[in-house]
Amino acid sequence: MTPSFGTRLRSAMDERGPLCVGIDPHASLLASWGLDDDVAGLERFSRTVVEALADTVAVFKPQAAFFERHGSRGVAVLERAVADARAAGALVVMDAKRGDIGSTMAAYAETFLHPDAPLFSDALTVSPYLGYGSLAPAVELARTSGAGLFVLALTSNPEGAEVQRAVREDGRTIGATMLAHLAAENAGESPMGSFGAVVGATLGDLSSFDLDINGPLLAPGIGAQGATAADLPRVFGAAVHNVVPNVSRGVLRHGPDAAALRGAAEQFAEEIRKAVSG
Numbered sequence: 001m002t003p004s005f006g007t008r009l010r011s012a013m014d015e016r017g018p019l020c021v022g023i024d025p026h027a028s029l030l031a032s033w034g035l036d037d038d039v040a041g042l043e044r045f046s047r048t049v050v051e052a053l054a055d056t057v058a059v060f061k062p063q064a065a066f067f068e069r070h071g072s073r074g075v076a077v078l079e080r081a082v083a084d085a086r087a088a089g090a091l092v093v094m095d096a097k098r099g100d101i102g103s104t105m106a107a108y109a110e111t112f113l114h115p116d117a118p119l120f121s122d123a124l125t126v127s128p129y130l131g132y133g134s135l136a137p138a139v140e141l142a143r144t145s146g147a148g149l150f151v152l153a154l155t156s157n158p159e160g161a162e163v164q165r166a167v168r169e170d171g172r173t174i175g176a177t178m179l180a181h182l183a184a185e186n187a188g189e190s191p192m193g194s195f196g197a198v199v200g201a202t203l204g205d206l207s208s209f210d211l212d213i214n215g216p217l218l219a220p221g222i223g224a225q226g227a228t229a230a231d232l233p234r235v236f237g238a239a240v241h242n243v244v245p246n247v248s249r250g251v252l253r254h255g256p257d258a259a260a261l262r263g264a265a266e267q268f269a270e271e272i273r274k275a276v277s278g
C-alpha cells in the first residue's frame, strides 16, 4: 500500500528541504522568457521548470488556472508536467482550489485524487467555504489513495480576512474552525497527517491561532507577495517545522535559464533552512 501523503511529504522535506516551487505560467512570465502566450510556450515553460528542479525540490505546485486558460491542450500540458515531476521524484500539489456541494465534490476528488485519473496528484488544494463537511468525499478518497489535501484556512491575500477572521457564534473564527477540523482529521497520525492547511506567510503574528494540526502548513506569499523566509518563525511559531513554503514568481522570474532557476530555488531553500533551524 502507498504510504500516506503525510508520510511521503515528511520524508521529502527531510531529504530535500521543505521548499515548494509553484508552476504558475503567467502570460507576463511567458513573455519575459521570450515565449508566446500559447500552448507551445506553456509547454516549454513547464518542461523547463520541471527539468531544472524536479531532482532537488521536494514539492511542485502547478496552478491549474494558468493551464486551463489554454483549453484542453493546456490541460494536456498540465498532465505531462504532473507525470514528469512525479517520475523525477518530486511530489505534486495540484493547486485547483476546488470546492462544491458534496456530490459534485466527489467528481472533483475523482479528477485529482483517484490513482487512475490522468491528473492524479499527491495532494489538492480545496476550498472549505461551502462548509468543511462538503469536502468529505475528497477526504475519503485521499485516505484510500494515499493522497492529501490542503484546505484554505488563512489565505495570504488581504481580502481573505472578511471570511476567515469572521467570528462564529461560539466565539471562534472561521479560520480557527478549519484548523480544528484538520487537527481532528490528522489525530494520531505519525509522522504527520495528510490533511494540511493553507496559511499565508504574509499574515504576521498568528499566535492567536492553534496551528498545531499535526499536518503540513502550505505557506504561500514568499517573494512576489512580500513575505520572506525570515518571517516564517514569527508567523508560524513552533509549527514552523511543518511549514511547506511556496514560492512561485520569486523563482520563475529567473528563467528560462535552467541554472538561474536552480540558483534561485537554492537561495530560497537556504534562506528557509536558516530561518527554520535558527
Ligand SMILES: O=C(O)c1cc(=O)[nH]c(=O)n1[C@@H]1O[C@H](COP(=O)(O)O)[C@@H](O)[C@H]1O
Binding pocket: 022, 024, 061, 063, 095, 125, 154, 155, 156, 157, 198, 199, 200, 220, 221, 222, 223, 224, 225, 246, 247, 248, 249, 250
Ligand atoms: O493555495 C494556494 O496555493 C494559495 C493560497 C493563498 O492563500 N495564497 C496564494 O498565493 N496561493 C497560491 O500561491 C501562489 C503564489 O504565487 P507567488 O505570489 O507568485 O509566489 C499562487 O499560485 C497562488 O494562487
